[in-house]
Amino acid sequence: MQPIDLRTALDGFDAIWSPRIIAYLNDYDIRLAKVAGEHVWHVHNDTDEFFLVLDGEIDIALREPAGERTVTLPQGSVFVVPRGTFHKPSSKAGAAVLLVEPTGTLSVGDDHEEVPDHVDVTTGHPVLD
Ligand code: NI
Numbered sequence: 109m110q111p112i113d114l115r116t117a118l119d120g121f122d123a124i125w126s127p128r129i130i131a132y133l134n135d136y137d138i139r140l141a142k143v144a145g146e147h148v149w150h151v152h153n154d155t156d157e158f159f160l161v162l163d164g165e166i167d168i169a170l171r172e173p174a175g176e177r178t179v180t181l182p183q184g185s186v187f188v189v190p191r192g193t194f195h196k197p198s199s200k201a202g203a204a205v206l207l208v209e210p211t212g213t214l215s216v217g218d219d220h221e222e223v224p225d226h227v228d229v230t231t232g233h234p235v236l237d
Pocket of ligand 1: 152157195215217
């Protein structure tokens with residue numbers, strides 16, 4: 109295990125919606141993702157999902173019992189999507205995010221709408237790939 113520079117790690121890949129695992133923490137992955145445009149509505153039944161916006165700004169649409177709402181996360185913001193909540197991240201201008209979620213968590217969750225071609229269905233790729 110060597111220290112990983114976030115900037116270098118981000119410079120090391122271009123793929124959007126295709127998370128890279130930069131560290132493991134107990135049973136969790138720390139993942140980096142570049143994002144642009146829309147992800148897909150999906151839900152993680154058994155885990156919350158942590159977002160930290162490193163660059164740019166993202167929106168996360170949420171389907172909650174009271175209705176649908178969208179939260180906006182500028183650079184430097186953190187947000188946790190609760191387990192069992194359908195959500196769809198997006199970024200108009202593109203962004204980079206750091207995600208924390210259990211190892212093995214699928215990027216499109218346990219249930220999802222039709223996955224567009226630009227969204228990678230993955231449990232995360234090792235950063236050195
Ligand atoms: Ni998610």
